[in-house]
Amino acid sequence: MKIPQLNPVSNTPPETNRSTHDVKIEKVTGHNSRHVQDTLAVEEPLEIQLAHGAVGSRSVKSISVTMRTPGDDFDLAAGLLMTEGAVRDANDIEQIVYAAGSIGEVPPESEEAPSALPYQPEKNVVRVELAADVVVSLANLERNFYTTSSCGICGKASLLALQTVCPPRRKNTFRIEADVLTTLPDRLREAQSIFNQTGGIHGAGLFNSEGELLGVKEDVGRHNAVDKLVGAEFLADRTPLRHALLLLSGRASFELLQKALMGGVSMVACVGAPSSLAVRVAKDFDIILVGFLRDNHFNIYHGAEHVLGHNSN
Numbered sequence: 001m002k003i004p005q006l007n008p009v010s011n012t013p014p015e016t017n018r019s020t021h022d023v024k025i026e027k028v029t030g031h032n033s034r035h036v037q038d039t040l041a042v043e044e045p046l047e048i049q050l051a052h053g054a055v056g057s058r059s060v061k062s063i064s065v066t067m068r069t070p071g072d073d074f075d076l077a078a079g080l081l082m083t084e085g086a087v088r089d090a091n092d093i094e095q096i097v098y099a100a101g102s103i104g105e106v107p108p109e110s111e112e113a114p115s116a117l118p119y120q121p122e123k124n125v126v127r128v129e130l131a132a133d134v135v136v137s138l139a140n141l142e143r144n145f146y147t148t149s150s151c152g153i154c155g156k157a158s159l160l161a162l163q164t165v166c167p168p169r170r171k172n173t174f175r176i177e178a179d180v181l182t183t184l185p186d187r188l189r190e191a192q193s194i195f196n197q198t199g200g201i202h203g204a205g206l207f208n209s210e211g212e213l214l215g216v217k218e219d220v221g222r223h224n225a226v227d228k229l230v231g232a233e234f235l236a237d238r239t240p241l242r243h244a245l246l247l248l249s250g251r252a253s254f255e256l257l258q259k260a261l262m263g264g265v266s267m268v269a270c271v272g273a274p275s276s277l278a279v280r281v282a283k284d285f286d287i288i289l290v291g292f293l294r295d296n297h298f299n300i301y302h303g304a305e306h307v308l309g310h311n312s313n
Helices: 073-083 138-143 155-165 184-191 193-198 222-235 254-262 276-285
Strands: 020-029 032-041 044-052 059-068 093-098 125-130 202-207 213-219 245-248 267-270 288-294 297-302
Touching: 020 193, 032 193, 044 073, 059 073, 073 093, 073 125, 073 222, 073 254, 155 254, 155 276, 184 193, 184 202, 184 213, 184 245, 184 288, 193 213, 202 222, 213 222, 222 245, 222 254, 254 267, 254 276, 276 288, 276 297
Parallel strands: 044 125, 245 267, 267 288
Antiparallel strands: 020 032, 044 059, 093 125, 202 213, 202 245, 288 297
16 A cells, blocks of 8 residues: 655645634724734635546546545545445555546636635545455445435434444453543643634544543544544554544534444543434444543443443442
């Protein structure tokens, strides 16, 4: 597998950091205002193309367009394909490259009204080249029937679909001290460089049972942040993540629990609330699930025996 990296830290093009953008605003405090500069999290479309088939009869198909924060685009693409069940091994992917795009024509900018966030199609289309012997079901990818919480199918069908595509599960042996768990939101926040600049972006962090931060990704889309994080681990051949905890800066939905399941994560914690179907996924697949993790309190929705150091009344 040859996954080209554009610099040692990130696969964002090296000439500029495209994850943030500065704008001039009017800041009002009480009855007074002043002109200041504010930093925004960038939101741009990313088209993911899939190249597959035998040598001599390759096909390229656009499988997804998602709004995301530029940066770690290759991780995002790999994570999406892995959590959708399209690839199961890092060697299924030969390479990932930026490709001149097909998202659509964009009117040229005028000197009188330049765009604050110029559209850059050559950096907004990623092509994933699969190995020649990898067979992928495009119908399943297009249907996207088991990943979207608003897809209109019932929860039972969603869970049955997950059972057919998720990797084999083992007995969950993950354990963590409650005192360690309560420190993790602050550790994630400290590691969120884009959030610290903008205050408007989701974060996903991977921790071990000792509270050590193993990885962090950020994006305007909470699902993209998880795809980037899981995708990076997948490309580094570190999945399944049986000895890791996934921490979400917001709520936990069915879609995010599904991504955790596909990545082999043993525990999911979130600072917000889980949905009813997220709790059902946790129980059906034995994923420890904690919600409302703030300050020194949290709720355990599944797997209380895995969180040590609290007294049950």
